[in-house]
Every structure is written in C-alpha cells, then in structure tokens.
Amino acid sequence: MSAERSAPVSDEAADPRPVLAVDIGGTKIAVALVGPDAAVSDRVVVPTPVSGRPEEAWATVTAAAAGPLARAAARGGIRGIGIGSAGPVDPAAGTISPVMITVWRDAPVRAWAAAWAPGVPVVLTGDGICVATGEHWAGAGRGARNMLGCTVSTGVGGGLILGGRPWPGPSSNAGHIGHVITDPDGPSCPCGSRGCLELTASGTALLSRARAAGWIGPGPGASTADLADAARAEDPVATRAFADAGRALAAAFTSVCAVCDLDLIVVGGGVAQAGPLLFDAIDAGMREFAGLPFLRRVAVRRAELGADTGLIGAAAPLHRPDRYAAPENLRPPPASHPLP
Amino acid sequence: MSAERSAPVSDEAADPRPVLAVDIGGTKIAVALVGPDAAVSDRVVVPTPVSGRPEEAWATVTAAAAGPLARAAARGGIRGIGIGSAGPVDPAAGTISPVMITVWRDAPVRAWAAAWAPGVPVVLTGDGICVATGEHWAGAGRGARNMLGCTVSTGVGGGLILGGRPWPGPSSNAGHIGHVITDPDGPSCPCGSRGCLELTASGTALLSRARAAGWIGPGPGASTADLADAARAEDPVATRAFADAGRALAAAFTSVCAVCDLDLIVVGGGVAQAGPLLFDAIDAGMREFAGLPFLRRVAVRRAELGADTGLIGAAAPLHRPDRYAAPENLRPPPASHPLP
Numbered sequence: 001m002s003a004e005r006s007a008p009v010s011d012e013a014a015d016p017r018p019v020l021a022v023d024i025g026g027t028k029i030a031v032a033l034v035g036p037d038a039a040v041s042d043r044v045v046v047p048t049p050v051s052g053r054p055e056e057a058w059a060t061v062t063a064a065a066a067g068p069l070a071r072a073a074a075r076g077g078i079r080g081i082g083i084g085s086a087g088p089v090d091p092a093a094g095t096i097s098p099v100m101i102t103v104w105r106d107a108p109v110r111a112w113a114a115a116w117a118p119g120v121p122v123v124l125t126g127d128g129i130c131v132a133t134g135e136h137w138a139g140a141g142r143g144a145r146n147m148l149g150c151t152v153s154t155g156v157g158g159g160l161i162l163g164g165r166p167w168p169g170p171s172s173n174a175g176h177i178g179h180v181i182t183d184p185d186g187p188s189c190p191c192g193s194r195g196c197l198e199l200t201a202s203g204t205a206l207l208s209r210a211r212a213a214g215w216i217g218p219g220p221g222a223s224t225a226d227l228a229d230a231a232r233a234e235d236p237v238a239t240r241a242f243a244d245a246g247r248a249l250a251a252a253f254t255s256v257c258a259v260c261d262l263d264l265i266v267v268g269g270g271v272a273q274a275g276p277l278l279f280d281a282i283d284a285g286m287r288e289f290a291g292l293p294f295l296r297r298v299a300v301r302r303a304e305l306g307a308d309t310g311l312i313g314a315a316a317p318l319h320r321p322d323r324y325a326a327p328e329n330l331r332p333p334p335a336s337h338p339l340p
Numbered sequence: 341m342s343a344e345r346s347a348p349v350s351d352e353a354a355d356p357r358p359v360l361a362v363d364i365g366g367t368k369i370a371v372a373l374v375g376p377d378a379a380v381s382d383r384v385v386v387p388t389p390v391s392g393r394p395e396e397a398w399a400t401v402t403a404a405a406a407g408p409l410a411r412a413a414a415r416g417g418i419r420g421i422g423i424g425s426a427g428p429v430d431p432a433a434g435t436i437s438p439v440m441i442t443v444w445r446d447a448p449v450r451a452w453a454a455a456w457a458p459g460v461p462v463v464l465t466g467d468g469i470c471v472a473t474g475e476h477w478a479g480a481g482r483g484a485r486n487m488l489g490c491t492v493s494t495g496v497g498g499g500l501i502l503g504g505r506p507w508p509g510p511s512s513n514a515g516h517i518g519h520v521i522t523d524p525d526g527p528s529c530p531c532g533s534r535g536c537l538e539l540t541a542s543g544t545a546l547l548s549r550a551r552a553a554g555w556i557g558p559g560p561g562a563s564t565a566d567l568a569d570a571a572r573a574e575d576p577v578a579t580r581a582f583a584d585a586g587r588a589l590a591a592a593f594t595s596v597c598a599v600c601d602l603d604l605i606v607v608g609g610g611v612a613q614a615g616p617l618l619f620d621a622i623d624a625g626m627r628e629f630a631g632l633p634f635l636r637r638v639a640v641r642r643a644e645l646g647a648d649t650g651l652i653g654a655a656a657p658l659h660r661p662d663r664y665a666a667p668e669n670l671r672p673p674p675a676s677h678p679l680p
Contacts, residue, residue, distance in 0.1 A: 169601020180595040192631020261509020291532020
C-alpha cells in the first residue's frame, strides 16, 4: 500500500506545498500534512472534545495543528486547509453539526481554521465524500469514473463519484449507504426508519447481533476484531454475523448500482479489516443479487488507504480542484467572519 | 394538465421547428411531432413488430412517421429526430436491443431514422431517462434540480436528473429503480436477482399477487384498473396489493434518496392512474421510512404528462440540448452507415 501511495497520483504540474488536512470523527480528530502526491506526514491525533464551549473545544484542534503548521511554514507554507467532518456538514456555510459531537452545532469550523493561516483557501467536505475522493484520488478507486466509497465501521457511510467527480448532492448528504433499507420489515433504526443496512452491517450491529445470539467473546469490551477471530475459529454465531453483514452490503450495493450505474465499490473501515470474512460474503451476495449484465460488471475492492482515507480525501479538493472541488468551497471565508 | 403543458417551457430563443419523436415500447410504438413548447401533435401509434427481418419490422415505423414528417415539411421541416426506446439501448452506437422486442438486437435505429430526414441530428435515449427528462422539461418535475422520474406500469422503470441534467450512467442503465432490492429474502426475479421492487409494485405483480391471494375480478383479462376498482370497493385483497406496492415503492425511493440526495420523485405510468390508492400508500411508506431530515424533505408527485411522457422526453435533448443532451448523441450518424 505504501509503495502504491508513494507513486505520483497527480497528472498536473503540482504545487509542491502540502495541504493541512483535518479529519473530524466521533471519537478522534486527526491533523496532518498531505502532499501533492497524497503522502501523509506530521500526523497528530487528539480525542474529540466532549464538553466545553464550542470555541474552547476547537482550541484542542488548534493545538494539534500547531506542529504540522510550523513544519510546513519552514518549508514554504501550505497550499490550503482541507477539513473532512462527520455530518451533517454545510460546506457552503462552512459549518458542522456532527450528530455524535454535541459540543458543535452549526460550528463555523471553516472560519476557525482560516485563522490558522490567513489568505489560504479552506475547504470543508463531509466525511462520506472524503472516503470516496480519498480512495479515488490515491487508493483503490484510481481511474474509476463511477464509484461508491463505503466505510464499514461503528456505522456505515460513504460517498459517490459520478463521471469522475464527487456527487455530494444538494444537501451534501449523498452517499448515505448505511440508511439504504435492506429489510423493510426489520427493526427500528435510530434515524427514524427501519431495516437500514447499518442495523446489519455496522461494527456496532455485528457485535450486538452476535451477543443477542449468545456470543460472549472476551467480554463486554469485545471488538469486531475479536468477533473476526471467533469467526476464523469457526464459531457459528460469529461466522453468521459476518455472512449477514456481507449479504446485506451486497443487496444495498446492488440497489445503488441499479439506480446509479456504477463501475466500482470500494469498501474500507474497521470492519473491512476482517478481510475475506467480509469480502467473501459480499462477493457471494453480489453473485446472488446482481443479475442484470450492467450490475454483474460491478467490481468490489478493498480500500487501500486505511485510517488515512479521511485526511487524503479532505485534502483532495485543494490538490486537485479540477476533479474534486465544489467551486463555492474554494473561496476563503470573508475576513469579517467572526473568528475565535 | 393540458393547460399547464400549453405554457411555455423553454427559456431560450426557440427554434420554432418541431422534433419528430419516436417512443418505442414493448407493445406499441408512438410517433409524433413535439414542438419547442413540448406540445405534442400529429400522433400516430402502431403495434410493436413481433416478427420479420429487423429492417422489415422497422418499415412499420417508417410508415407511421410518414404523415407527421410530411406535415412538418410543409411548415418548415423538423429540428431533429428524437428516439426513446425500451432498453437496453446504446446511445453512443445508436442501437437498441429491447428485452421484449426480440426482432431487434443491436438494431441501428438511429441510422435507420436518419434516412427519413438526411442532415438533421438524431438522438437516441433510453425510456427511463425519457420519463425523467419529459417530466423535468414539461411536467411535474419542472424546476427540480435532483429527481427520479419513475414509471409504474407493466414493469417499474425510471431515470435520474442530477444537478438539473440527466444521469444516464456509463452504460445508459441508471435509473433501474424496478431492480432495487426491497426484500432480500423474497422471490426470484427474472433479472437473476431476488426481491426486486418490480416483484411487488409493477402492474404485473399487483395482479399476480392479488390472484394468488384469491382475487378473481372480471376474469383472466382483469387489469390493474379492475384491481383499483375492487380496492375502491374495499376488497381487502385488492386494497392490500396497492398498499404493499406503495410501501415497497417508498422503501426503494428512500434508499435511492439516501444515496443520491434527491429533492423530488415523480411517479407515472398505468398503475399511477390508481391515484390516491397508490399515492396514499407511498406517502404512508415515506413517513415510515424517510427518517433523516434530508430524506423527510423529499416530495413525491404524480406525473403530469401521461402517455406523452416518452415522446416529450425523447424530444427534450433536441429542443433543450443545454440541459438534456449527451454531447456524443448530437452528431448525425456517418453517411456511410448502412441504411435500410
């Protein structure tokens, strides 16, 4: 993977300056420099703030960014700042209201980040799109025209690339593959619907379904990695949990491809670390559900960028605006915007 | 409806010449003139050929087109020829291979139609996209940026408008809403999958499911209109068939909107003639399944163009190439292409 990622991924005369990338997730926030070849360096990871005034909570991120910014300044500065965040996000307004980060509601992170390096563009992107753009720019999706990037982790999320460009949709919510309905008579989902893919295929669901069927594993702190170990040891409950998850993912992928006419699905996230346990089940499901010729041609590949996907995807619109930028995102925020 | 359709739908300086539109379906083929205001005139309908050599079968369509072409010639000619066809279609090659029209396989209909009026552009579009572009240009989808046009008829089909433009996808198969999987443990589908929406919501499925549950109606020739009459008379089996269809449509619509982030769904076709029987069930299903705020905002509207949708959609890329044309479609076929 690192060999692939060190290969040039840009075909334009590159600005050698890195992008400062910020990846805001429900449990941790990563800051790093991402070069024009998608190489990630100077990574700093901090826990996501759970309390405090919004601006005070942001000070944690500002502190994390200080080191990478100083190192970049010594080498010619940064090309811009790319923020990827759990949703909902409002890329046009530059604000985020992540469901699981209650301290930030309509938090003006684009303006806050702009104060770190006045004069450079700051771009905000939803984390689902970052998965897709990261893998499309520098990972398993390189060269694809029409793909879904999908993360199977605590939840299930993703983003679409259509015609070689990101499709965030009018509300920046496109790619919510976790809330495709795979069991209309299934259990209620916290989203207000029922039978969503996420209730079968997320890491959370894998564990709760296995526990409900009697699996205990190493105890209350058991992880999906423990469940994968149990499946590899042929525990039938654990095996069934991965088989159900893969089959539900395949049903959802087939439905999305029937409507969007995609060429490729790239699957990453913590649960994808289970490897063949999950991917063999997805492949079996695709053979079951993808009947029409244009669906049978769809390839499913494992993501290549691991935990760096979000950072690389957040930087992509600044390094490759021709492909990945939403035009309204590339303007610096107005100087009159209140800054922390 | 006709009052709405007589209103101007073009905001560019219009070429006053009509488009000759051809709508190729499994049971009938319609030919008509479609004006720059989307008004349909000089309509001729013939049965779809079921036997004969491919070129001989096309002679039926050529004969149907003769009258409209002559009347247009007397008034300044036509702007172009727009063909909408049941799929699979290959818009780039100008050929069609409709599943239900066995006489045509890789039939070069664009070249055949070009012989009717040499020198004008001929555009070929899949019928799913025609539903979407027709309603978007001149019907219930006017002004929408992101919509699904859906036909519920013998089968269930449709097309996507994304960012105000058609999204046919790389294989021209996008919009296959009928093969979204709404019941992964459901019955096998002729497409090779199982539990497809079409198995619950198509007219064919409504009738077969009602019959399997004991409904007889007027006998073997009973139609979905008869089934709708029975439901209005509170026949429980008929009522249940429409309720199941509407709920399955809502589940599929919600899944598509979760991934594509749409604003609007427009539903037409013969089964939609059942009106509130179907639409009340869809609305109830949307309340059940569309939980996330960006999904709750989606509107579902009844199509406005009736049986003319396909003709109007086939003409749309020629009258409004700025919105509806795929560039490679607007070149006349090479003169050396074999013609019938």
